[in-house]
Amino acid sequence: MLIxxxxxxxxxxxxxxxxxxxxxxxxxxxxFGFLGKNGAGKSTxxxxxxxxxxxxxxxxxxxxxxxxxxxxxxxxxxxxxPDNHMVIExxxxxxxxNYVADLYKxxxxxxxxxxxxxxxxxxxxxxxxxxxxxxxxxxxxKICIMxxxxxxxxxxxxxxxxxxxxxxxxxxxxxxMSEHASKGNTVFFSSHNLDLVKKLCDRVGIINAxxxxxIIDFKEHPVERDNLEEIFFxxxxxxxxxx
Amino acid sequence: MxxxxxxxxxxxxxxxxxxxxxTKKNILSGIINIFFTIVIYTIYIxxxxxxxxxVLNGTTPMNYEYLVVSTGIAILVELLICTxxxxxxxxxxxxxxxxxxxxxxGNQIFAAKAIxxxxxxxxxxxxLVYPMYIIYGxxxxxxxxxxxxxxxxxPLVTLLPFSIACLIALPVINITNLIKNRFALLLALMIIIVxxxxxxxxxILKGVLEYAQSxxxxxxxxxxxxxxxxxxxxxxxxxxxxxxxxxxSGLISLFIxxxxxxxxxxxxxxxxxxxxxxxxxxxxxxxxxxxxIKQPDKVRPVFSALLRKEYLMIFRSLNYSFQYLSxxxxxxxxxxxxxxxxxTIGDTSVGGxxxxxxxxxxxxxxxTIIVSFASTAISREGNTFYLTKIMPVPYKHQVLLKLxxxxxxxxxxxxxxxxxxxxxxxxxxxxxxxxFGDIISIFAIAELLIITLSAxxxxxxxxxxxFEVSKNGDLINGNKNVSIxxxxxxxxxxxxxxxxMIFSYIxxxxxxVVFISSNRDAYVLLLILSTLFAGxxxxxxxxxxxxxxxxxxDN
Numbered sequence: 074m075l076i077x078x079x080x081x082x083x084x085x086x087x088x089x090x091x092x093x094x095x096x097x098x099x100x101x102x103x104x105f106g107f108l109g110k111n112g113a114g115k116s117t118x119x120x121x122x123x124x125x126x127x128x129x130x131x132x133x134x135x136x137x138x139x140x141x142x143x144x145x146x147x148x149x150x151x152x153x154x155p156d157n158h159m160v161i162e163x164x165x166x167x168x169x170x171n172y173v174a175d176l177y178k179x180x181x182x183x184x185x186x187x188x189x190x191x192x193x194x195x196x197x198x199x200x201x202x203x204x205x206x207x208x209x210x211x212x213x214x215k216i217c218i219m220x221x222x223x224x225x226x227x228x229x230x231x232x233x234x235x236x237x238x239x240x241x242x243x244x245x246x247x248x249x250m251s252e253h254a255s256k257g258n259t260v261f262f263s264s265h266n267l268d269l270v271k272k273l274c275d276r277v278g279i280i281n282a283x284x285x286x287x288i289i290d291f292k293e294h295p296v297e298r299d300n301l302e303e304i305f306f307x308x309x310x311x312x313x314x315x316x
Numbered sequence: 317m318x319x320x321x322x323x324x325x326x327x328x329x330x331x332x333x334x335x336x337x338x339t340k341k342n343i344l345s346g347i348i349n350i351f352f353t354i355v356i357y358t359i360y361i362x363x364x365x366x367x368x369x370x371v372l373n374g375t376t377p378m379n380y381e382y383l384v385v386s387t388g389i390a391i392l393v394e395l396l397i398c399t400x401x402x403x404x405x406x407x408x409x410x411x412x413x414x415x416x417x418x419x420x421x422g423n424q425i426f427a428a429k430a431i432x433x434x435x436x437x438x439x440x441x442x443x444l445v446y447p448m449y450i451i452y453g454x455x456x457x458x459x460x461x462x463x464x465x466x467x468x469x470x471p472l473v474t475l476l477p478f479s480i481a482c483l484i485a486l487p488v489i490n491i492t493n494l495i496k497n498r499f500a501l502l503l504a505l506m507i508i509i510v511x512x513x514x515x516x517x518x519x520i521l522k523g524v525l526e527y528a529q530s531x532x533x534x535x536x537x538x539x540x541x542x543x544x545x546x547x548x549x550x551x552x553x554x555x556x557x558x559x560x561x562x563x564x565s566g567l568i569s570l571f572i573x574x575x576x577x578x579x580x581x582x583x584x585x586x587x588x589x590x591x592x593x594x595x596x597x598x599x600x601x602x603x604x605x606x607x608x609i610k611q612p613d614k615v616r617p618v619f620s621a622l623l624r625k626e627y628l629m630i631f632r633s634l635n636y637s638f639q640y641l642s643x644x645x646x647x648x649x650x651x652x653x654x655x656x657x658x659x660t661i662g663d664t665s666v667g668g669x670x671x672x673x674x675x676x677x678x679x680x681x682x683x684t685i686i687v688s689f690a691s692t693a694i695s696r697e698g699n700t701f702y703l704t705k706i707m708p709v710p711y712k713h714q715v716l717l718k719l720x721x722x723x724x725x726x727x728x729x730x731x732x733x734x735x736x737x738x739x740x741x742x743x744x745x746x747x748x749x750x751x752f753g754d755i756i757s758i759f760a761i762a763e764l765l766i767i768t769l770s771a772x773x774x775x776x777x778x779x780x781x782x783f784e785v786s787k788n789g790d791l792i793n794g795n796k797n798v799s800i801x802x803x804x805x806x807x808x809x810x811x812x813x814x815x816x817m818i819f820s821y822i823x824x825x826x827x828x829v830v831f832i833s834s835n836r837d838a839y840v841l842l843l844i845l846s847t848l849f850a851g852x853x854x855x856x857x858x859x860x861x862x863x864x865x866x867x868x869x870d871n
Contacts, residue, residue: 125705127866148708159699161625162789163632165609174613175621176707185613202610204632206789 074259075099075122075228080131082117091117092128093283099228099261104254106270107263109280110309115263116156118280119232123153136227149177152221156232156263158213162206166197166216169205170223177224184223191219195245211242218246222253229253231262235269247273267305271298279308319420323428327405328435357443365451370524372455378541379456383558384548386452390445391477391554398437398474398481403488405429406592426592430482437474445473449561466561473557476577482584486591502634507642511649518653525660607632618709622717629696635790636696639689644729647682651733654678655741670817671746672754672835675737677813679730679762684805686726687766690773691797693718694868698785701868711865712858715774719857722770730762749820757839764846765808771853773801778857778864808849812842 075098082092092114099105109115121128124140124147133140138147161169167188174184192201195215200208205216214234221229229250235243250260250273264270270277271291279287286308291298371382406429449466452458495502549555553576559569616624630636658674697704704714734755742750776797784792816838824832832838 123706125702126869145708145710148706151706153706155702157699159702161629161700161703163629164625165607165611167611167613168609168628171613171616172621172625173707175616176618176709178618179615181613181615184615188613203608 074101074136075261076132076134077118077122078132078134080118080121080128080133082114082121082126082128084117090283092121094131095280095283095285097278097285097288099259101227101259102254102257103275104250104260104273105262106274106277107261107280108265108267108270108277108305109263110265113280113309114283115280116232117283119153119230119261119263123151123230124148149224150227152224152226152229154214154217154221154229154231154234156234156236158210158217160205160213160216160220163204165204166192166201166208166212166219169216170201170219173220174223179224183225187223187225188219191215191222194249195219195242210237211239214238215242215245218249222249225256225258227258229258229260231260233263233265235264235266243269267301271301277301279305281308319424320427320431323420323424324431327428327432360444361447361451364447367524368448368451369455372452378544378548379452380558380562380564381544381548382452383561384551384555385544386448387445387473387557388551388554390441390448391473391557393444394437394441394474395477395480397440398433398478399484399488401433401436402429402481402485403492405432406485423589423592426588430588433481434474434478437478438470441470441474446470462561469557469560472573472577475581476553476573479577479580479584482588483580486587499631499634499637503637503641506634506638507645510642511646514646514650515653518650518657522657522660525657619713619717622709622714623721626717626721633790636689640725643682643685644725647679647686647729648733648736650682651675651678652736652740655737659741659746669747669749669820671737671741671750672758673813673815673817673820675733675750675754676758676761676816677809679733679758680765680809680812681806682733683726683730683762683766684769684802684809686729687722687770687773688798688801688805690718690722690770691777691801692791693722693774694777695781695783696791697781698783698789698791701781701783705865710862712861715778715857715861715865718774719767719770722773723766726766726770727763730759730766734759734762754835754839757836757843761812761839761842761846764843764850765812768846768849768853769801769805769808771850771857772804773797775853775857776800778861778868781868812846815842 077095077097080092080095081090083090095114095118107115107118117126120126122133122135122140124144127141133147135147136150138144138150140147161172164172170188170191171184179187188201192198195218197212197215197219200212205213208216214237218231218234221231231250234246238246247269250262254260275292276288276290278285279289287304289297289301289304297304368382368386371378406426446467449469450463453462453466548558553573556569556573560566560573630640655671655674655678658670694701704711707714737750737758738752738755742748742752742755780797782791786792816835819832819838820835823830823834824837832841
């Protein structure tokens with residue numbers, strides 16, 4: 074589903090390599106948690122794999138399509154929810170989701186059904202025809218999620234999706250992440266919430282100073298699920314060295 | 317009192333930009349701003365002096381009427397300035413919400429804002445109104461006391477509109493809120509105002525030119541003068557000021573003026589004290605208001621979805637829609653007025669012969685202004701720029717669409733302008749100097765320059781976009797690309813316009829060989845050049861566009 078091979082990204086005027094030879098393979102139907110302290114390289118990795126920023130070397134392949142060489146096909150298979158929940162605020166929720174649906178060429182029957190379904194599970198019926206600028210943080214996040222899922226992507230990427238959300242919204246999103254994965258799709262999300270990751274993920278990757286230090290498979294090593302905090306803090310203590 | 321002074325200092329520092337870091341860039345932009353302010357102010361003073369001398373130096377000068385009318389205009393302008401500053405500072409200042417969290421009450425905020433508004437009003441009185449009185453004194457050889465009296469009058473000239481502004485601020489805010497979301501109405505109003513201002517300016521200019529050319533030294537006929545006299549003598553309260561300065565029933569007028577101003581000030585104070593808190597709170601409470609638009613889910617092709625989104629982004633912002641449309645609508649009117657003006661210069665044949673060149677010049681200047689909006693085409697994506705990177709649409713298609721957006725509006729404007737010139741100036745009256753061939757050539761050259769300037773503008777923005785947007789989603793500042801494109805556009809306009817004008821008179825001969833002998837030859841040359849420019853700018857925009865687009869870093 075997602076293959077990242079030797080990914081390297083270094084920002085200009087920065088002494089550190091933000092992403093240092095990361096390799097990762099995500100399988101169909103799994104939920105993968107991406108952990109790391111602030112500045113570890115989580116968002117940079119996600120921005121590289123979504124095509125937002127170019128990378129220096131390595132390969133990223135989504136459903137067999139290379140993001141730099143065959144970007145349109147790769148993007149067609151992906152849905153992305155950013156950490157800053159930025160959406161086009163002048164549009165109404167419905168206009169925004171329809172706009173994204175048009176870009177991903179979603180047919181009418183599917184989009185009508187999905188918009189109805191998402192507005193219902195995310196409790197957005199009363200707001201969906203209002204301009205997004207009047208939405209709360211959580212509502213904007215939900216619209217972002219609706220737009221990211223309107224084409225039922227095979228790979229769903231979320232950058233710290235629960236940040237600032239109320240408990241009900243968090244639960245709604247957790248439920249849908251499980252539902253999406255149960256259909257054979259892959260969910261890849263970054264988070265600081267270790268409890269959530271433990272509860273939700275099949276595997277986690279811990280990144281520190283741009284390096285993917287450890288990948289834990291909870292199915293194969295269920296004990297590590299309980300020791301996740303210990304493992305995470307142990308890795309996070311490792312110091313970053315300038316290039 | 318200390319709190320009010322602290323708030324005032326804070327406001328002044330913010331308004332004057334004193335909180336900004338002192339960097340080389342800020343110093344340079346400060347120097348450029350000062351330079352342009354001095355240039356514009358000098359033009360204002362020279363223009364004022366010239367117009368005043370026409371009114372005050374005729375065979376029957378209208379000194380008193382000049383004072384009434386100039387004071388009237390000045391007070392109306394002051395009223396506009398004070399009301400705008402009041403409404404902006406009290407209602408739209410995001411700072412108020414912040415201030416209310418501190419131990420500061422509504423009256424203190426109001427007092428600080430009111431003092432700032434008065435200072436702004438007084439400064440504009442000194443800079444805009446006092447020169448009128450000085451020029452009046454110079455042209456009428458007034459005694460020294462005139463300059464002292466008029467200077468002492470300035471606080472009164474400021475206080476009256478200031479008090480009225482205090483009183484009308486709330487109704488203005490309410491009306492603004494009422495029509496705030498009626499973009500079509502507001503847009504139409506704003507465009508009408510722009511067109512009216514341009515038209516009045518051109519009509520005055522035409523009048524002045526005719527006056528300068530005619531042998532008689534009077535701008536106005538006797539009947540017009542009589543009419544102006546009647547109006548001026550009854551134009552309360554402006555004639556009170558004129559009476560004080562002119563000296564006729566000066567003392568009585570001064571007392572009336574002080575009394576009326578005092579009454580209005582007290583009334584303004586009482587009203588403001590009662591309403592200020594609700595005004596400040598209202599602005600905070602209204603923030604989250606938004607339109608509700610019920611539309612069915614509809615499938616659109618990718619191109620049409622992108623185009624629709626661009627149009628919605630523009631037409632749901634008054635600022636953007638004004639920038640996008642105002643000059644396009646104004647252009648045909650200005651082309652007509654400029655050519656009309658040109659036809660009054662010199663004899664008909666000379667005036668007529670420069671019409672094609674002038675049309676070219678004005679059209680290119682307007683194209684430049686219209687497509688200057690393209691200089692922020694990428695920047696205006698603001699915080700949602702990342703969407704353009706993640707969507708499964710090639711960058712070249714996204715950029716091409718933006719190019720089409722500006723091409724459509726500028727082309728429509730050029731087409732209408734050309735039709736106007738053809739209908740209005742192609743006849744015998746203008747010596748048959750405007751032929752169908754001229755119109756077609758101007759149209760073709762203008763279309764190519766639209767492509768050139770739009771592509772260049774988008775390319776510049778692509779190279780260095782600024783994604784800083786305000787709370788309402790509008791771009792905070794136009795980036796430097798806007799100025800660069802305006803300079804290039806005006807340069808092209810002058811070169812293309814002058815080339816057409818000059819070669820309609822003088823052939824280009826090198827070593828006895830005639831290279832350009834008529835307008836037609838000039839058009840061919842300009843067509844070749846503009847095709848070349850369009851080709852180069854398109855190539856520059858689309859060559860390695862993926863690489864260049866990928867380099868853009870969002871917020």
